Amino acid sequence: MPVTDARAQHWPALMARAQAGDKEAYNQLLKAMVPAIRAFVRKKIADEVLVEDVIQETLLAIHRVRHTYDPRRPVLPWVAAIASARAVDALRQRGRRQEVQDEDALNVQLADSKDSDASQHDLTDCLDSLPVRQRQIVESVHLREQSLAQAAAENNLSLSAVKSLLHRAMLNLRKYGSGKHEKS
Amino acid sequence: MRNHDQLINQLSESAQPVRRIWPTAWRVVGWAALVLPCGALSSWALHSRYTDWSQPGAIPAMIALLLSFIVGLSAIAGAFTLSIAGRKPPKVKWPALLALTWLALNLGNMSLSQPGSGAGRFGEGIHCYLFMLSASVPMIVISVVSLYRTRSLRPGKSLALAGCGIAFMSSVLLSLCHNTHLHMIDFMMHLAAGITIIVLTVLTGRRWVRLAGH
16 A cells, blocks of 8 residues: 555654644544545455444544554554454454344244234334444433433443444444345 | 544544553563562462472472563563554464473473372462462452553453463462472462463453453
């Protein structure tokens, strides 16, 4: 990735400033990193929606461990390792979710034959397709009608994390809904 | 392609100055300086005597102690290195060779016979097992806290390496209050303690050391 390599030459200096608390440098750096992260993630994941989810996860992970970066070292291996690990985690999670969905689909079929409440099952089915944290936020905000701030406080998260989780939950639900619609 | 600017703006707005982690060598020195006294204190109740280095088998025991110390430091250095994204995994060739030498020295310094007196060697082995476990408790806490600061993309491997380091450091402390000559059941209990420590370290730290997305 020679173009990215050339662009990344000034990233260590930006990260050093970001580690010292320079918000502008950090903002500039993260925005510059997004195309590189996308390229790394696309090597492992073809699904565009999931790629964008993993980019967000990678940005959050970079934010969390930014103190582990040593500006004397090249930055791309550091970013690539984080992006790659997040991509693998996302694929694993999706695999597990797929298994859960298959199991739920079977359960729903059995329940339908017993004339149980279909809409309740649909809702449960949709929510079950989400990762636990996303499900908790959807339940807080959309089912219990809490404000974002209340949901953040209840789940011990920042407001931005709640917004991010909710955004990803909506995308996942939309994707799940369209997949289900195609099947039926 | 989604626009991530909103998230980036939020992250950069919340960014505070951070303290960079120390180089691995300094972290290892700090770790050793902390875990050895803490391990010695926590196992003090089980400390019954000091090693008599005039006994037969003292020289192999001393070399084994030195090897334990070096392998322990190498293992924790590996754990710290592996926990940082993008760093090359540590080379295990030399530490593995040293660990094999340590094993060979202990096997060479061991007799299959049971001791003639006392309450049976199994009892002594259990004492060693408990000693190593009690010495390892603060070491596990310190190691997990150290790894929690960096988190790890490979928490299982990082913690297993840290567990190895802790097991060898506990063995160093045990060597300072143990007969220079080993008996088989006794040594088996040392190995069992080492394995228990590795498992405990992985189980204790897995939740804390994992780098979650949010």
